[in-house]
Amino acid sequence: xxxxxxxxxxxxxxxxxxxxxxxxxxxxxxxxxxxxxxxxxxx
Amino acid sequence: xxxxxxxxxxxxxxxxxxxxxxxxxxxxxxxxxxxxxxxxxxxxxxxxxxxxxxxxxxxxxxxxxxxxxxxxxxxxxxxxxxxxxxxxxxxxxxxxxxxxxxxxxxxxxxxxxxxxxxxxxxxxxxxxxxxxxxxxxxxxxxxxxxxxxxxxxxxxxxxxxxxxxxxxxxxxxxxxxxxxxxxxxxxxxxxxxxxxxxxxxxxxxxxxxxxxxxxxxxxxxxxxxxxxxxxxxxxxxxxxxxxxxxxxxxxxxxxxxxxxxxxxxxxxxxxxxxxxxxxxxxxxxxxxxxxxxxxxxxxxxxxxxxxxxxxxxxxxxxxxxxxxxxxxxxxxxxxxxxxxxxxxxxxxxxxxxxxxxxxxxxxxxxxxxxxxxxxxxxxxxxxxxxxxxxxxxxxxxxxxxxxxxxxxxxxxxxxxxxxxxxxxxxxxxxxxxxxxxxxxxxxxxxxxxxxxxxxxxxxxxxxxxxxxxxxxxxxxxxxxxxxxxxxxxxxxxxxxxxxxxxxxxxxxxxxxxxxxxxxxxxxxxxxxxxxxxxxxxxxxxxxxxxxxxxxxxxxxxxxxxxxxxxxxxxxxxxxxxxxxxxxxxxxxxxxxxxxxxxxxxxxxxxxxxxxxxxxxxxxxxxxxxxxxxxxxxxxxxxxxxxxxxxxxxxxxxxxxxxxxxxxxxxxxxxxxxxxxxxxxxxxxxxxxxxxxxxxxxxxxxxxxxxxxxxxxxxxxxxxxxxxxxxxxxxxxxxxxxxxxxxxxxxxxxxxxxxxxxxxxxxxxxxxxxxxxxxxxxxxxxxxxxxxxxxxxxxxxxxxxxxxxxxxxxxxxxxxxx
Numbered sequence: 089x090x091x092x093x094x095x096x097x098x099x100x101x102x103x104x105x106x107x108x109x110x111x112x113x114x115x116x117x118x119x120x121x122x123x124x125x126x127x128x129x130x131x
Numbered sequence: 132x133x134x135x136x137x138x139x140x141x142x143x144x145x146x147x148x149x150x151x152x153x154x155x156x157x158x159x160x161x162x163x164x165x166x167x168x169x170x171x172x173x174x175x176x177x178x179x180x181x182x183x184x185x186x187x188x189x190x191x192x193x194x195x196x197x198x199x200x201x202x203x204x205x206x207x208x209x210x211x212x213x214x215x216x217x218x219x220x221x222x223x224x225x226x227x228x229x230x231x232x233x234x235x236x237x238x239x240x241x242x243x244x245x246x247x248x249x250x251x252x253x254x255x256x257x258x259x260x261x262x263x264x265x266x267x268x269x270x271x272x273x274x275x276x277x278x279x280x281x282x283x284x285x286x287x288x289x290x291x292x293x294x295x296x297x298x299x300x301x302x303x304x305x306x307x308x309x310x311x312x313x314x315x316x317x318x319x320x321x322x323x324x325x326x327x328x329x330x331x332x333x334x335x336x337x338x339x340x341x342x343x344x345x346x347x348x349x350x351x352x353x354x355x356x357x358x359x360x361x362x363x364x365x366x367x368x369x370x371x372x373x374x375x376x377x378x379x380x381x382x383x384x385x386x387x388x389x390x391x392x393x394x395x396x397x398x399x400x401x402x403x404x405x406x407x408x409x410x411x412x413x414x415x416x417x418x419x420x421x422x423x424x425x426x427x428x429x430x431x432x433x434x435x436x437x438x439x440x441x442x443x444x445x446x447x448x449x450x451x452x453x454x455x456x457x458x459x460x461x462x463x464x465x466x467x468x469x470x471x472x473x474x475x476x477x478x479x480x481x482x483x484x485x486x487x488x489x490x491x492x493x494x495x496x497x498x499x500x501x502x503x504x505x506x507x508x509x510x511x512x513x514x515x516x517x518x519x520x521x522x523x524x525x526x527x528x529x530x531x532x533x534x535x536x537x538x539x540x541x542x543x544x545x546x547x548x549x550x551x552x553x554x555x556x557x558x559x560x561x562x563x564x565x566x567x568x569x570x571x572x573x574x575x576x577x578x579x580x581x582x583x584x585x586x587x588x589x590x591x592x593x594x595x596x597x598x599x600x601x602x603x604x605x606x607x608x609x610x611x612x613x614x615x616x617x618x619x620x621x622x623x624x625x626x627x628x629x630x631x632x633x634x635x636x637x638x639x640x641x642x643x644x645x646x647x648x649x650x651x652x653x654x655x656x657x658x659x660x661x662x663x664x665x666x667x668x669x670x671x672x673x674x675x676x677x678x679x680x681x682x683x684x685x686x687x688x689x690x691x692x693x694x695x696x697x698x699x700x701x702x703x704x705x706x707x708x709x710x711x712x713x714x715x716x717x718x719x720x721x722x723x724x725x726x727x728x729x730x731x732x733x734x735x736x737x738x739x740x741x742x743x744x745x746x747x748x749x750x751x752x753x754x755x756x757x758x759x760x761x762x763x764x765x766x767x768x769x770x771x772x773x774x775x776x777x778x779x780x781x782x783x784x785x786x787x788x789x790x791x792x793x794x795x796x797x798x799x800x801x802x803x804x805x806x807x808x809x810x811x812x813x814x815x816x817x818x819x820x821x822x823x824x825x826x827x828x829x830x831x832x833x834x835x836x837x838x839x840x841x842x843x844x845x846x847x848x849x850x851x852x853x854x855x856x857x858x859x860x861x862x863x864x865x866x867x868x869x870x871x872x873x874x875x876x877x878x879x880x881x882x883x884x885x886x887x888x889x890x891x892x893x894x895x896x897x898x899x900x901x902x903x904x905x906x907x908x909x910x911x912x913x914x915x916x917x918x919x920x921x922x923x924x925x926x927x928x929x930x931x932x933x934x935x936x937x938x939x940x941x942x943x944x945x946x947x948x
Contacts, residue, residue, distance in 0.1 A: 097277060101620040104269055111262045116191070118255045120183035127182045 139521050146525025152535035163196025202631055208263060209630060210599075212270045217282045219598060220468040224283065269628040276303050285467045290605035290612070291430075294462075298422040299401060300610055306400060308611040310429065311420040313395045313411065326648065329414060333644035336410040338557040340403065341513030349512040350407070351398040352646050353609050356500055357432070357439050393500060394439075398611045414647070424455050429609065430462035433506070436478035436572040469601045472577065478570055479577040482607055483584075485565035486592040488636050490645035496567060499587035503580040505569040508607050511643055512562040512635075519560045520551045550639060561643045562635045566596070566607035606633060717802035718763035719790060723777050723811040725770040738763030743773055743782030751785050758794040778811050778823035787829040795833065804833065 095103070134142075148159040156164070167189045174185040194201065215231045218224060238260055245253035272278070280287035280303075292301045299307045341347045397418075399407050408418050421429065425443060432439040446455070464475035472481040485492050489509055500507050523544055530541035550558040569584050571577030596606075605612060617625070718738065722729045730740050739757040741764065744750050757764040766786045768777050777783070790804075812827040819827070 097272075098618040098621055100272065100277075101269075101618065101624040104265055105620045105623055107265055108262060111258050111265075112191075115255060115258050116187045118251055118258070119187040119190070122251055122255070123186040124183040127179050 134517060134521075142518065142521045143525035143528070146522040147529045150526050150529030150536070152529070152532070153537065154535065157199070158529060159196050160199075163192055167192050167196075205266070205627060206630075208266055209270055209628075212267050212274070213599060213602075216271060217274055217602070219470065219602070221283060221285055221288065221466065266627055269624050273625070273628045285463050285465070288467060288602065288604065289430075289463060290608060290610050294423050294426050296423050298420055298426050300426060302605070302610055302612045304612050304615070306611065306613045308398055308400050308613075309404060309420055310396055310398050310426055310609050311407075311418045313397055313416050313418065329648050330641075330644055332410065332413045333648055334557050334640050336406070337511070337513065337561070337640050337643055338559060339406060339410075340511075341516060341559045343403075345402070347513040347515060348400050348403055348613055349510055349611060350403075351508055351510045351609065351611050353396045353398070353506055353508040354497070354500055355394045355396060355429075355432075355439070355506045356504055357394060357441075396609060398609045400611060400613050427460060427462045431460070433480065433568075433570070433608070434462065434464040434467075434475045434478055436570060469598055471595070471597050473601055473604070478572055479574065480568055480570045481577060481581050482596040482601060483567040483569075483588070483593045484596050484633065485567055485588075486594060486634065486636070488638060488642060489563055489565050490638065490642040492565065492591050493645055493649075495587050495591055496565070499567065499584045502587070503569050503584045504571065504576075505567065505580060505584065506607075508566050508568070508609065509646055510562075510564045510606075510611075511638075511646065514560045514562060514637075516551065516559050520548060523548050523551065547639060550641070558640045561638045561640070563638045563643065564606065564633065564635045567593070568607060600633070603630070603633070717761070717798070717800050718805060719758065719794075719802065720763065720765040720805040721783070721786070721807070722765060722767050723806065723808040725768055725777075727767065729765055729805075729807060730767045733763050733765040736763050738765060740765045740767050741786070742767055742769050743780050747781060747785055750782050751789055754786050754789045755793060758790060759797075775822075776820075778826065779820045781822060784822050784826050784829075787826050791829045791833060806830065 148162070149157050151157045152161065154161070170185055170189055170192075174181050211234075215227050215234075218227070242253055242256050242260065245256050274280070275282060275287070282288075290303055292303050292305075294300055295307075299309055301307055340350065397407065411418050424446065425439075428437075428439050428442040431437050431442065464477065466474075466476045468474045472479050474480075485496065496507050499505075527541060527544045527548060530536040530538075530544055547560075550556055551560065567584065567588070569577065569580040571580050718733070718736075720729055720733060733740055739753075739760070739762050741750070741753055741757060743766075754764075766783060768780065768783075773780055773782075775781075809830070812823055812830060
């Protein structure tokens with residue numbers, strides 16, 4: 089039987105902000121790697 | 132708690148950085164742009180080796196520096212969310228759900244396509260997609276209050292969760308607030324407040340709103356125009372006497388067709404109820420908090436175009452004097468649509484945001500409101516003094532930078548700051564939002580109202596609120612949310628997910644007090660709700676509209692005084708005999724003159740008229756029967772039938788004796804004893820007969836018994852002085868309430884003795900001959916105004932017809948001449 093987890097607004101927002109931060113870090117890394125390739129091409 | 136020097140520094144720095152310079156960019160944006168430029172130059176000089184770090188860093192820095200511009204893409208996302216989930220025209224549209232899935236599907240397909248090209252680009256795209264989904268989820272969470280609301284129902288758009296049975300409004304966020312009508316409690320018995328005192332009281336009150344330890348609280352003041360009698364459309368479903376309803380309807384039609392009144396109301400969080408009440412009392416105002424029924428009536432007026440007062444009046448009449456404590460009528464409109472205006476199935480509301488500071492716009496707005504159907508609301512949100520001063524210092528610093536700042540702005544900031552930082556000045560900053568709402572049940576009427584209002588508002592900076600912006604009803608409806616302290620993360624998500632706050636003005640205390648300093652108080656009491664009755668229409672400038680007499684079952688004896696033609700008898704007829712009968716009062720009337728106007732009125736009301744006869748025994752029996760019936764009863768002498776002066780008639784003695792000894796002890800319903808020309812019980816020139824003396828004693832005893840018996844007694848006389856000099860005077864001095872109608876200059880001394888203000892005395896006795904039907908009225912609570920007594924055409928005809936008879940009416944009228 090599935091039980092629904094009830095989170096307060098503060099907890100939900102904490103999770104949302106954490107997820108956004110993780111996304112930002114990943115985007116940072118991905119962008120960096122993409123730009124790194126460009127640097128190699130420029131050389 | 133004193134803020135630390137570091138937090139003060141940071142607050143000032145932040146304000147400085149956010150100052151928008153004359154280049155169009157804020158300091159933060161300027162510095163970010165140049166910093167990022169330097170970073171890229173540095174990277175280029177090092178052969179782009181550090182690009183994998185510097186590139187994304189530069190992008191993130193730009194995003195952070197230009198954070199204000201992030202609102203633009205966030206706005207697009209919100210628009211998309213609202214388009215899918217929060218339609219402007221509210222009806223169930225299941226296809227929108229499929230639309231959302233389709234858009235998501237297309238995005239995923241695009242992602243798959245990208246995978247075939249470059250996996251990292253695809254991953255980047257997926258992450259962006261994920262971020263958008265998270266943000267849109269946050270927006271949805273905010274819009275639906277954590278999933279509790281179904282956005283395709285009307286109920287989800289009205290910012291009220293419920294109305295408690297004691298009239299408290301619970302908002303969606305759990306805030307409880309109350310709506311109250313501000314009524315005029317100004318007293319004629321004490322000097323009126325001087326403007327400087329009013330300003331002082333308001334300043335202290337507004338300061339106290341800002342100084343609360345738990346955080347500053349907003350209030351909202353609204354002015355609402357309504358018609359009193361124009362929509363007095365009560366259906367007669369077998370309740371009450373049909374004849375009276377007809378009578379009142381006729382009265383409505385003749386006297387006060389579409390008399391517009393403006394009510395003043397206040398919305399406040401319940402935490403400050405005592406504070407608001409105390410402050411209003413100091414300003415000579417009263418607070419009439421709305422119960423559940425009245426709150427609902429107010430909302431029905433806004434959404435359904437049903438007169439607020441009309442609803443209350445109708446219900447009171449049907450329910451014989453009371454309002455239901457709880458109302459299950461529902462205040463929600465069936466349909467609602469946000470376009471150029473809020474269109475419900477029964478009303479259209481156009482909303483204008485007023486950007487001119489309130490103290491400058493006030494006069495124009497009030498004039499506009501007096502001529503249209505609508506509502507004006509202003510929300511005052513106090514800002515903490517220290518924080519707002521610190522912020523202003525930062526802005527001032529930025530405004531003073533040569534070339535980039537604005538010298539004029541610096542000057543105004545400096546003068547505001549000086550006032551704000553004066554510790555003795557009690558100056559605070561208030562965030563103020565003003566909205567002007569016009570309404571009309573059909574397009575043509577709404578347009579007419581809007582045009583009329585616009586004609587008054589040409590000099591103001593106004594902006595119509597339409598479509599999506601209109602969806603925020605809580606900005607102008609009489610409800611109030613108090614934002615509560617929340618966690619840091621909630622504030623971050625709020626910033627991302629909630630629409631930016633609408634523009635507001637910043638007013639200093641001295642400007643904000645213009646909201647109420649010139650307020651005359653509401654033009655109405657919620658009269659019928661508390662057993663008060665309608666007397667007439669006020670004709671004083673700024674007091675136009677209808678007034679209720681504060682006349683309750685326990686008010687006490689009321690004495691009407693005026694010279695001839697002042698309207699005493701008309702008032703007795705209209706006020707007591709017709710209106711009180713309508714409220715199921717038992718009317719016992721004694722006419723001490725031969726004029727038959729009262730007789731006509733009582734007969735119209737289905738009452739019993741008793742003429743004195745020779746058979747005292749039979750007369751007593753008829754008096755007894757009449758008193759114990761439900762009908763009104765009148766003692767009416769007839770000219771030339773009795774060998775006595777009116778006061779000497781034994782029938783009068785029998786009438787009063789039966790009234791006092793037989794009926795009064797057994798009385799069980801509210802009742803009124805109405806005596807016209809009461810002074811005839813005490814003739815000035817000749818000695819009192821034994822009969823008149825006994826009658827006078829019975830009347831005086833009835834007055835004395837007042838407190839226990841709760842009997843309403845009205846008396847009219849020629850001049851006050853005659854009465855006070857008579858033996859009735861002893862009892863009359865015990866009157867709790869005396870309403871004076873247009874007395875003569877000879878009574879000036881007496882009025883001064885009684886402690887009335889000079890201006891009021893001038894008003895009462897200034898015009899010796901006021902036009903018929905007008906009078907100065909002083910209410911039991913000290914309120915005074917010039918009134919036009921409302922009469923039906925028939926009453927008017929009766930009054931005119933009997934004028935001649937009246938003036939030739941002399942006391943000792945003996946028969947057998």
